[in-house]
Structures are given as C-alpha cells and as structure tokens.
Amino acid sequence: MSAGQHAYEWPRPAVTVDCVVFGFGAAGLSVLLIQRGEAPFEGSWALPGGFVREDEGLDEAARRELGEETGLTLSFLEQLYSFGAPQRDPRGRVITVAFYALVQELAQPPLLATGDAAEAQWFQETELPSLAFDHAEIVSVARTRLKGKVRWQPIGFDLLPEHFTLSELQRLYEVVLERELDKRNFRRKVLSLEILEETDELQRGTGRPARLYRFDKAAYARAEAEGFVFEL
Amino acid sequence: MSAGQHAYEWPRPAVTVDCVVFGFGAAGLSVLLIQRGEAPFEGSWALPGGFVREDEGLDEAARRELGEETGLTLSFLEQLYSFGAPQRDPRGRVITVAFYALVQELAQPPLLATGDAAEAQWFQETELPSLAFDHAEIVSVARTRLKGKVRWQPIGFDLLPEHFTLSELQRLYEVVLERELDKRNFRRKVLSLEILEETDELQRGTGRPARLYRFDKAAYARAEAEGFVFEL
DNA sequence: TCAAAAGTGTTTCGGGTACACCCATGT
DNA sequence: ACATGGGTGTACCCGAAACACTTTTGA
Numbered sequence: 001m002s003a004g005q006h007a008y009e010w011p012r013p014a015v016t017v018d019c020v021v022f023g024f025g026a027a028g029l030s031v032l033l034i035q036r037g038e039a040p041f042e043g044s045w046a047l048p049g050g051f052v053r054e055d056e057g058l059d060e061a062a063r064r065e066l067g068e069e070t071g072l073t074l075s076f077l078e079q080l081y082s083f084g085a086p087q088r089d090p091r092g093r094v095i096t097v098a099f100y101a102l103v104q105e106l107a108q109p110p111l112l113a114t115g116d117a118a119e120a121q122w123f124q125e126t127e128l129p130s131l132a133f134d135h136a137e138i139v140s141v142a143r144t145r146l147k148g149k150v151r152w153q154p155i156g157f158d159l160l161p162e163h164f165t166l167s168e169l170q171r172l173y174e175v176v177l178e179r180e181l182d183k184r185n186f187r188r189k190v191l192s193l194e195i196l197e198e199t200d201e202l203q204r205g206t207g208r209p210a211r212l213y214r215f216d217k218a219a220y221a222r223a224e225a226e227g228f229v230f231e232l
Numbered sequence: 233m234s235a236g237q238h239a240y241e242w243p244r245p246a247v248t249v250d251c252v253v254f255g256f257g258a259a260g261l262s263v264l265l266i267q268r269g270e271a272p273f274e275g276s277w278a279l280p281g282g283f284v285r286e287d288e289g290l291d292e293a294a295r296r297e298l299g300e301e302t303g304l305t306l307s308f309l310e311q312l313y314s315f316g317a318p319q320r321d322p323r324g325r326v327i328t329v330a331f332y333a334l335v336q337e338l339a340q341p342p343l344l345a346t347g348d349a350a351e352a353q354w355f356q357e358t359e360l361p362s363l364a365f366d367h368a369e370i371v372s373v374a375r376t377r378l379k380g381k382v383r384w385q386p387i388g389f390d391l392l393p394e395h396f397t398l399s400e401l402q403r404l405y406e407v408v409l410e411r412e413l414d415k416r417n418f419r420r421k422v423l424s425l426e427i428l429e430e431t432d433e434l435q436r437g438t439g440r441p442a443r444l445y446r447f448d449k450a451a452y453a454r455a456e457a458e459g460f461v462f463e464l
Numbered sequence: 465t466c467a468a469a470a471g472t473g474t475t476t477c478g479g480g481t482a483c484a485c486c487c488a489t490g491t
Numbered sequence: 492a493c494a495t496g497g498g499t500g501t502a503c504c505c506g507a508a509a510c511a512c513t514t515t516t517g518a
Contacts, residue, residue: 205496
C-alpha cells in the first residue's frame with residue numbers, strides 16, 4: 001500500500017524535482033545549467049530544479065521551478081526517473097524526481113529569478129562542466145532517453161523552430177542518434193509519414209534556398225489514432 | 233539544484249515505494265495484490281509497498297518491502313514511474329515511486345509478514361478487483377511498460393521457469409503483446425537469435441512431447457556487447 | 465485409431481539501404 | 492564561373508508475413 005496508519009511517524013526525506021532541458025542549434029545539442037548561488041556546491045553548475053510544494057503535482061513543480069529560474073517556454077516535458085541514493089545530497093536525505101524537457105528556440109536568453117540560481121547558461125552537450133550532486137548521471141540518463149525516444153515519437157520537432165528545412169531536421173536526427181543518415185532515404189522516409197506540411201516559404205543562405213516545412217500536429221494525431229506508429 | 237540551503241524548512245511529503253509484481257501461468261498474466269489491514273482503504277486490495285527508510289535506496293526499499301510482505305524471489309525489478317498528485321492519499325501528501333517486477337514461478341505461495349498486509353494473492357490481469365489509492369493507474373502504466381519492453385529486452389524469460397518449451401514462450405508473448413503470433417515464424421525468429429540453449433529434456437503432456445529450452449544469459453550478454461539488439 | 469500438441473520450408477512482398485548527379489542561388 | 496547546399500530515382504537485399512501438413516505421444 002502507499003502508506004501505513006502512522007504516516008507522520010516515518011522519516012520524511014526532502015523531495016525535489018530536477019530538469020534536464022535540451023536545446024538544439026547550430027552548435028548541436030545543448031543543455032541548460034544554472035550556477036548554484038549557495039552551499040553545498042556553491043559556484044558549481046547544476047540542473048535547474050527545486051523543492052516540491054505541498055499542494056502541487058510533480059510536473060507542476062518542474063514547470064514552476066523552470067519558469068522561476070529561467071523563464072523558458074517548454075515545448076515538451078516528461079518525467080524521466082527518480083534518484084534516491086541515500087548519500088546523493090550531503091545535507092541529508094533528498095529524493096529527486098528528474099524530468100527532461102525540450103525547447104524550440106535555444107535563442108531565448110534565459111532569465112534568472114530565485115536566489116538559488118546565480119546564473120543560467122546553455123552548454124553544448126560535448127562541453128559540459130562537472131556538475132553538482134549526481135546531476136551528471138541524470139543528464140546521462142536523459143540523453144539516453146532522448147536518443148531512444150526520438151525514433152518512436154515525433155518529439156524531434158520540439159527542438160526545432162516552427163518552420164524548418166529537411167536538412168535541419170536531418171542534422172537534428174544525426175546529432176541525437178549519433179550516426180549519419182542518408183539524405184535521400186531520410187527525406188523519402190520523413191515525407192512518406194505525411195505529417196509534414198510544406199510551407200510556401202524558402203530559407204535563403206549560401207547555396208540554393210531550402211523549402212521550409214511545418215510539423216502537422218493534427219495530421220499526426222489523426223494518423224496516430226488510426227494505429228499509425230511514427231518510427232524514423 | 234537538488235535542494236536549497238534551508239532544506240529542513242520545506243514541507244516534506246512522505247515517500248513510499250509500490251510494486252507491480254507480474255507472474256505468468258496457465259491462466260495468463262497475473263498481478264500480486266495485498267489486502268490492506270488498516271485504514272484508509274481497509275480491506276481493499278492494493279499494491280505491495282511501504283515507506284522508504286532514511287538509509288536505503290529506492291530499489292532497496294522496494295525489494296525489502298516486497299520481501300517482508302510476500303517473501304517472493306524476484307527475477308526482475310525496474311523503476312517504473314513516480315506518482316505525486318497532491319490528493320492521491322487521503323491522509324496527506326504521499327509521493328510514491330512505483331516499480332514493476334517479474335517472478336519466474338507464480339507457483340510459490342506468497343507469505344505474509346507486516347501488519348499492513350492482511351493477505352497476499354495473485355489476480356489474473358483480466359480480473360483485477362478495484363484498487364486502493366491510484367493503484368489501478370499504476371498497474372496500467374506497468375502493463376503498458378511491460379508490453380513495450382518485452383519486445384526489445386529479453387525480460388520475457390523472467391516470467392518463465394528455468395526450462396520452458398517454445399510453445400510456452402510463444403503463448404507468453406501472445407498474452408503480453410495481446411496479439412497472435414505465427415508459430416513457424418516465431419520459432420524461426422527466436423532460434424535465430426541464438427540466445428536459447430536446447431536441453432536434452434522433454435516435457436510430456438497431452439500430445440507430442442516438447443523440447444525444453446533454457447535462456448542462455450551468457451550468450452545474450454556476449455551478443456549484446458557486440459551491438460546485437462534483441463527485438464522480437 | 466483418435467485426439468492433441470509439436471515440429472518443420474518455401475514463397476511473396478515491402479521496406480531499408482546504397483549510391484551520383486543536376487539545380488538554384490550568392491559571391 | 493564557381494562554390495555551396497538543396498533536391499531527386501533506381502536497383503538490390505533481407506527480413507516479415509502468409510500458409511498446411513507430418514510426427515509423436517497418451518488415452
């Protein structure tokens with residue numbers, strides 16, 4: 001059962017939420033970190049997060065803390081795993097429910113709010129500093145989950161701007177999956193899913209302009225309801 | 233971060249672990265439930281579980297509670313998801329970290345130990361009673377996870393006895409995946425993985441005797457290390 | 465000899481993969 | 492004109508799926 005009769009006689013660990021926020025840009029995949037303003041690990045980089053309040057659900061707490069510390073708008077948030085090794089926090093028993101989240105524009109400069117966060121900053125996944133607590137492990141679990149999930153659910157679009165080129169989408173998948181993909185096969189496969197809508201806009205840069213596409217959420221929802229599985 | 237400087241000023245929810253234990257037998261897939269001996273939900277069926285102690289990890293707590301309440305030997309245990317809706321427990325804020333587990337022999341009669349459990353009993357998944365708290369939802373999440381995971385990891389063997397026939401294995405997959413499988417294709421596929429060892433034993437019953445096989449854990453570990461993916 | 469479950473091959477089809485050249489633009 | 496990235500079609504191969512009869516035992 002969930003609780004005995006004398007619930008209040010039991011030792012009560014503190015419960016926090018921590019969040020691994022991924023962003024994607026020219027430099028590849030990035031993770032948002034905040035610099036701790038207080039002991040322990042003062043000055044160290046850590047995941048944004050904080051205590052769960054008495055009257056809020058876990059997802060709710062994750063969103064609130066993230067909003068307070070960074071002001072970011074999330075396009076995806078999912079519970080990841082709970083970490084509760086007895087000594088993971090030097091101050092005492094702290095169990096954390098970890099989440100991972102995706103943002104569409106890594107551009108938006110993160111704001112600061114609570115006293116806990118001295119600064120917030122994006123780090124490329126290949127250049128992460130050493131992290132407080134067991135946060136390095138949490139990031140690693142999140143990265144693995146993202147890699148596993150991106151092939152079965154259309155969450156890759158939550159890392160791209162509203163309009164994107166097929167080349168951008170392909171590069172995203174190459175970075176997340178850590179392998180190269182064939183251009184022609186990738187495009188054929190993606191378009192055959194019929195969940196992208198072609199816009200009439202072009203993106204200009206060096207070389208031939210590229211067509212911009214949009215993820216058609218409604219078409220995806222319809223297809224999914226009919227038993228369609230994403231898979232890429 | 234995981235905790236602020238004034239950790240002990242924060243409200244502290246109680247933290248429990250709850251466990252969905254699956255067994256497989258002639259009647260199909262079953263779940264182990266215990267009957268609550270105390271309020272709230274006294275007399276109701278619920279998942280085995282209990283409070284996390286100050287000095288133990290989450291997995292450890294799940295194993296301990298399960299051992300205390302049922303005496304079962306688990307062949308597989310994995311963290312499932314954490315449930316923390318503010319009102320999920322009428323006594324106050326209780327966050328539970330749910331696990332799911334598999335046992336090889338559904339035969340072993342579960343023992344009882346703690347005062348919380350008045351009785352323990354296997355229920356077929358198709359005939360579950362209504363459950364205390366949000367445990368019905370937890371079971372549902374566990375069932376979905378099992379269905380999803382059994383195709384990519386060789387956890388099906390954790391639901392079968394040490395030695396089993398290919399027909400038993402097939403029926404297990406049919407039950408878990410909720411669809412029929414072709415006998416010849418299934419056998420070919422399973423044997424082609426080269427992770428089963430043929431024993432020299434036969435299982436007699438009505439009809440032609442069936443060859444018994446064993447899951448070759450070492451062969452699987454070797455293959456996995458070389459990048460082999462299970463998939464069935 | 466009958467009932468019941470075990471065991472066994474071949475063909476077809478679709479999707480995955482490999483692969484090279486032309487196109488549209490900016491400089 | 493050249494450099495840069497965008498865009499396109501075909502052939503092959505392998506694994507998935509469909510499908511029916513023989514074998515071995517107990518009753």
